[in-house]
Amino acid sequence: NAGVTQTPKFQVLKTGQSMTLQCAQDMNHNSMYWYRQDPGMGLRLIYYSASEGTTDKGEVPNGYNVSRLNKREFSLRLESAAPSQTSVYFCASSEADSGSYEQYFGPGTRLTVT
């Protein structure tokens, strides 16, 4: 049981380049989330997907797009990377209606944009 997996673990991009962060979960959860973590600011929600086929903006969606490919996979795309997007990115999943509301997090991706 792998839980939530993310690829890659580290990435360096040049300004203007694009990339996709991949996330998959094997817990059959309906809800998935993308957060970014910056020093002194905690984790902030970028986008979320309450169920397969739906996505919604979170607190800081500008510069990002997402795709809920199927129930397992939720990807985050940076179309034109900017230095302000240097951050650690976390994917999470939960069964929001289960009563526990616990979110399970992936190991994170450290992204540097130069």
Next chain:
Amino acid sequence: AQTVTQSQPEMSVQEAETVTLSCTYDTSENNYYLFWYKQPPSRQMILVIRQEAYKQQNATENRFSVNFQKAAKSFSLKISDSQLGDTAMYFCAFMKHAAGNTGKLIFGQGTTLQVKP
């Protein structure tokens, strides 16, 4: 909009002693959940403890307990018998409870806890 504030950026405690991390939040909601997550140097986010706002009894999980003061909008975490493995960043988080809840979390800024031998 809800906000979560952790006013202690860094704390330290001697091994085997007790430490309390503070968290306050602002919301107009009556039904919600509060969480403490731990992030050790490995970067993995781990749920430590959860509190439902409708429950008056404070949640406990082994050496971890909370002091939930709903009227004061305060949610502190007490770690008893601190261990070296408790060294981590701790995040307080809020989740609104509603029909069709999407489970979105709002995090505080985090408190870095150092347990000293």
